Amino acid sequence: MNHDLNHKLNYAFPGKVVRKDLTQSIKEGANVPVYVLEYLLGMYCATNDDLAIQEGVGRVKKILSDNYVRPDEAEKVKSKIRELGRYTIIDRVTVKLNEKADIYQAELMSLGVSGIQVDPDYVLKYEKLLAGGIWCILRITYEAGSLPSPFVLEELKPIQMPAIDMQELFEGRRFFNREEWMDVLLRSVGLEPTAFEENAKWHLIARMIPLIENNYNSCELGPRSTGKSHLYKEVSPNAVLISGGQTTVANLFYNLSQRQVGLVGLWDVVAFDEVAGINFKDKDAIQIMKDYMNSGSFARGKVEITGSASMVFVGNIDQSVEVLQKTSHLLSPFPTSMIDAAFFDRFHAYIPGWEIPKFYPQSFTKQYGMIVDYLAEWFREMRKRTFADSIEKHFRLGNNLNQRDTTAVRKTVSGLLKLLFPDGSHTKEDVRDCLVYALKVRRRIKEQLKKIGGMEFYAVHFSYIDQETLEEHFVSVPEMGGTSLIPDGPSAPGHAFSVQLGDGGLQGVYRIELQAAQGNGKLVRTGLANHTSLSDAARVAFTYFKANSNRISGTIFPEGSDYLLHLSDLQGTGAARALALPLFISLCSAALGRSIQSQMVILGDMTVGGTITRVENFATTLQVAFDAGAKRILIPMSSAVDIASVPPELFAKFQVSFYSDPVDAVFKALGVQ
Known part of the structure; x- marks a missing residue:
């Protein structure tokens, strides 16, 4: 099976796949995100020729050894730039506007240097530099006595694929059945599908929906060490992970003084890690967030801003699900200020993290998968499309689903179908499986709302009706019982x-x-x-x-x-x-x-x-x-x-x-x- 799938992948997507154990082995010596490594591996190791892979790995290791800046070697790299006069490095770059001097200035995270003047053209072309920063290949020169910094940015190139041929993707997809394609997706983000049961595979795939579906709001709470934030931190260059919970309305939505759109306007996914620690300094933050999660837009001052970023909330559950069910509700890890039925009602899905096993070395694949940058660009391109109308061809929803429930289910189904069948080749049974999953993850939200908000949310008995047989099927969530x-x-x-x-x-x-x-x-x-x-x-x-x-x-x-x-x-x-x-x-x-x-x-x-x-x-x-x-x-x-x-x-x-x-x-x- 492994050999057959590896062969199919290399045949269907030549030059777009890489052996994931290469990523794992190199990453142990370089603390950079997976997409940075695989950008380099994609340049030199996107083949199934063992000799070429060996040579490519050597080149990637040399590039990382020579050019990747380790924080503990920052002074050594700065010295190289000074002595050689010009040097190429790999680092995370964040840019801020210095209003007093009217210039843009960069901060290099690992090198520990700030104040480097940046050409406005780079800022206009790569706006994410202003919002959380991006990994880049930089050519830096040194000019002693130069202001505002002796380090001068000569060239900046983001570590991202320039474009993607969607037709090539659609044609390549046809070589795989559904189960094989699910395995391809999981291996592409570094996981080994044979280590997970079918149910857990669906949850791991569902983690990807915010990356491929606009304005998709989800949460996942569960035990530690199940990789809840891995996808958003390491795998996708189009997602930003807010760790620690501290943020502001200006950073997240819109900075009135600088007239700059925040994270939701520049990233595909804004993920909050450790939800228990989320703390907004602004009193109106939750209200603005509710507005945005409901409509994809928000008002800030006299400005009406729209964004397509999905919102993801991940965190830990310290008690067992059974205890939480009896004593409180499954959203109780959120901070008290966010325990609001109207806020949670805007969530489209609740992924049950307790149904995903803890990650062990065998949870990570050593087989071939797509280069994550290729995967990320495919996801981004698919955000322009929707498969939500696929439900109506075969099914209709039961009368317990209100408008928000219907929207949530349609968006989840659309996201799953885009992930599993980007070429639109799904069958009625494929739609049914995605629909049942979508009803479960939305009902899990509704069950908690019933506990928090009472009778306003009494209608939780979700169902769908087969258009052919007119038979109604009810969908339950396992933990309710x-x-x-x-x-x-x-x-x-x-x-x-x-x-x-x-x-x-x-x-x-x-x-x-x-x-x-x-x-x-x-x-x-x-x-x-x-x-x-x-x-x-x-x-x-x-x-x-x-x-x-x-x-x-x-x-x-x-x-x-x-x-x-x-x-x-x-x-x-x-x-x-x-x-x-x-x-x-x-x-x-x-x-x-x-x-x-x-x-x-x-x-x-x-x-x-x-x-x-x-x-x-x-x-x-x-x-x-x-x-x-x-x-x-x-x-x-x-x-x-x-x-x-x-x-x-x-x-x-x-x-x-x-x-x-x-x-x-x-x-x-x-x-x-």
């Missing part, structure tokens, strides 16, 4: 489910397990039922049970049994206080040996005198119950006025029973007319 909380089928007598507000501030699902055993009328509590905050609820329920059991059935003798109570917090939302009514129903169910109706959730609470209280956050409570798998709902009559707050399509999902007092609630729960 909600429907198993309340299993189908009859439960044991004394077992009940309720949705209540936990002390963590979120609605959660609680399972009550109550068992009657021979004894002398005690209530024995275990598990969460031992929590002090539940003492009142347990006391109210048991007191009312002993006083009113004869109203339920003459066969119940509270003093002749002990009742063993175990309470489980199924979603980690903390102890709930309003459980007296569900506990009373469970006591009656256990005493009678009769099960509560299958998949029923009991809502509401009661006082020791039997007064029923309304359900808090009624609409959200119903949504939590539905997500947990409830099919039946027992609701106090006092909450009937809140039905108007519930979306009709959600309310219609349940068989609803109303009760007026605790005894009525018992009969309705047990299905007794």
Whole structure:
């Protein structure tokens, strides 16, 4: 397979491929981005001739040895420039405008020299010099006493491919099937596809979508050492990675004083590393970012600026996904100032970093792949095209997707199709696979929005409809797993489910397990039922049970049994206080040996005198119950006025029973007319 794919690549893209182990071996001795190395390797080693490769590697190593500036050897290189009078170096160049002197001045990162005067023509031709800087091959001369610096820039050449023949790419693509082409893409960014399962491959490909799709907003949170920022820092010369999180509106969007467009106008991708540390100095930064992420434009002063840069947010999750799901949400690593439903709603995708394994030496390929600069130019050229309309030829989206959801799914599908089928040769099944993936990564965002923003984002049950068969297919995300909380089928007598507000501030699902055993009328509590905050609820329920059991059935003798109570917090939302009514129903169910109706959730609470209280956050409570798998709902009559707050399509999902007092609630729960 490796040999066959290597042969195909060299045949289909002669001079555009390189053995990736060469990149790895040389990179160990030179701390330069992959695209800088492969620019040189592409000049001297883009062949499958071993002898030519060996000679080419020697030349590349010599160039790096002679011309690449290592920071610890900066003084040695400066001396060479002075002694020889002229010298060629490879360094990262950043240019700033000196307004007082009215000149552009360059700073060379590794050489540690600043103030070098730059010809305005270079700045106009390569605007990225002003925004984060780019790697260049520079010819520097030395003129002692010259101002503003004795180092004079004679020639500057960015390390980038000048152009790309898209027709050559389209024709070359036809030699590969989909699986082979996915492997080509992964090897081209230095990864070995055989080290990853199919699911992880899709996530790794999805990381590339922001590079090929305009104004695409995505985030990836997951464990450390999974290469989340590698693509944007090392592989693409068209992406800029903001590390450390500190930035300003002027740097990112528009500098009013200098009248210069920021990063979003000059780069294809602006990526934020370590999202937990993002800190904007400007109060209006998040609002401007929301505006830009929504429309691709923003207002700054009297200026309306447009940009095509995609926004990517990557960071680490320190807890397990299961713990985060129970205690908070999967976007909680973001700083508090950014925990805003309107901001997250503008994300098109959430790549689950926890489904990508940690990188080991075997994760990196030793086979052939495209030169990353060729890959980057292909991605950039494809940003001018869209494949979003490919969905409509075969499918339509379900009614749970609003306009933002639809836009997100269409952009993800377009990006995947451009990556996998740049020549447009996809089939219906190819579109279906991309569509299912797109629905998953958008639904993952929507599920978190539901936790953050409540009922405004209740519609999370994404689906697509096949235009031919009219069959609707629903798409779920693996980590949600909600429907198993309340299993189908009859439960044991004394077992009940309720949705209540936990002390963590979120609605959660609680399972009550109550068992009657021979004894002398005690209530024995275990598990969460031992929590002090539940003492009142347990006391109210048991007191009312002993006083009113004869109203339920003459066969119940509270003093002749002990009742063993175990309470489980199924979603980690903390102890709930309003459980007296569900506990009373469970006591009656256990005493009678009769099960509560299958998949029923009991809502509401009661006082020791039997007064029923309304359900808090009624609409959200119903949504939590539905997500947990409830099919039946027992609701106090006092909450009937809140039905108007519930979306009709959600309310219609349940068989609803109303009760007026605790005894009525018992009969309705047990299905007794």
